Amino acid sequence: MKNADRVHGADEPFAFNAETEALAQAAINKYPEGNQRSAVMPLLDIAQRQCGGWLPVPAMEYIADYLDMPAIRVLEVASFYTMYNMKPVGKYFVQVCGTTPCWLRGSDNIMKVCHDELGIKSGETSEDGMFSLLEVECLGACVNAPMVQINDDYYEDLDSDSTKRIFDQLRAGETPKTGSQVERHTCEPIGGMTSLEHQEPARAESVAGKGDS
Ligand code: FES
Secondary structure, three states: OOOOOOOOOOOOOOOOOHHHHHHHHHHHOOOOOOOHHHHHHHHHHHHHHHOOOOOOHHHHHHHHHHOOOOHHHHHHHHHHOOOOOOOOOOOEEEEEEOOHHHHHOOHHHHHHHHHHHHOOOOOOEOOOOOEEEEEEOOOOOHHHOOOEEEOOEEEEOOOHHHHHHHHHHHHOOOOOOOEEOOOOOOOOOOOOOOOOOOOOHHHHHHHHHHHHO
16 A cells, blocks of 8 residues: 555544555454554554555554554654654655665765755755655665665665666656666676576485486
8 A cells, every 4th residue: 555645634533444444454353362452563554654654643543542552652653663754754755774784885975965856854855745855774675785765665776876867757757666776686796696506416416316206
């Protein structure tokens, strides 16, 4: 489920709709009877998407009632993780990883390109509502550093040119290539695999022998 186009108002009452109600029930059903509160994180994500990318207070209160838990516990979870936005964000939410592997590979430069191209600093949203920018900790794609997450997609192995190109394409309504921005297949070594290319001969014969019997 992608973010809804309409951004929910801060004081607007919230309730799941038919689609999000079904998603919420599916998330709750993954947990044993009596442990429905464990679904608080997926429910916050579902609510955030329904609200157009952020979590107004009425949405968090609704989830607290829905899961029969104190509202403060829901707020504690929502305010701890950077995946939840406590204020509205732009159409494209750009999260720049600044943790050590990305930093060593040039994340400061990527953040500078974001500042220059988007005209905003970390924590800000552009006046036209198109982009929000946030520096975050490791997003788990360190081997393809430096990288950014934009909405649900990762863009990896970035440099100045590829970062600018992605923003240009988003502005033009195009869909930029996700993943590595260099000639690398997923996170294999640049230049191709260097190990596990061939089956070890003795092992290959042994496997073939088993198949014959
Ligand atoms: S350090 Fe940037 S993705 Fe892990």
